[in-house]
Amino acid sequence: MLTRDCSCHGCAVISENLQSPPTRDRIAQQLHLHGLKPTHQRVRVAEILMSAPTHMTAEQILAAIRKGGERVSKATVYNTLKVLAQCGLVRQIHLDPERSVYDSTTVPHHHFHDLETGELHDINPADIAFSRFPTLPEGMEAEAIEVVIRLRKKRSATSG
Numbered sequence: 001m002l003t004r005d006c007s008c009h010g011c012a013v014i015s016e017n018l019q020s021p022p023t024r025d026r027i028a029q030q031l032h033l034h035g036l037k038p039t040h041q042r043v044r045v046a047e048i049l050m051s052a053p054t055h056m057t058a059e060q061i062l063a064a065i066r067k068g069g070e071r072v073s074k075a076t077v078y079n080t081l082k083v084l085a086q087c088g089l090v091r092q093i094h095l096d097p098e099r100s101v102y103d104s105t106t107v108p109h110h111h112f113h114d115l116e117t118g119e120l121h122d123i124n125p126a127d128i129a130f131s132r133f134p135t136l137p138e139g140m141e142a143e144a145i146e147v148v149i150r151l152r153k154k155r156s157a158t159s160g
Contacts, residue, residue, distance in 0.1 A: 024043055044065055046084060048064050061081070090103060
């Protein structure tokens with residue numbers, strides 16, 4: 001189990017063992033620790049994301065909730081994802097100016113992005129090495145490094 005400070009209140013965020021998904025009570029407790037009221041809808045959004053390592057868009061989460069027969073507004077899902085990301089309970093990955101994906105794995109890691117399917121696949125940070133790092137602007141420090149490698153199918157040598 002890893003702990004780190006969250007960005008919203010400075011309290012500890014616990015990254016639990018990925019083998020055991022957090023219970024609804026544990027999710028509600030995490031929300032409460034971050035100063036968020038653990039409403040049914042917030043807990044449900046978090047539960048969908050945190051039940052297993054996953055990468056989901058807000059629309060996919062909304063569809064999953066509605067598939068279960070529950071009612072929730074699109075705005076509620078987006079607002080909940082925004083505060084969960086601000087508190088470090090999930091990671092928001094900006095794939096392009098119009099699309100974000102929310103990642104339930106909060107420990108530092110990188111991604112392959114399949115441009116055809118839109119899917120993300122995790123890359124272990126140990127599998128990437130940097131031989132150089134640029135000089136940072138005066139007074140700044142690096143908070144994180146996130147690598148997204150965009151993939152496409154190889155073009156055949158015979159196609160023109």
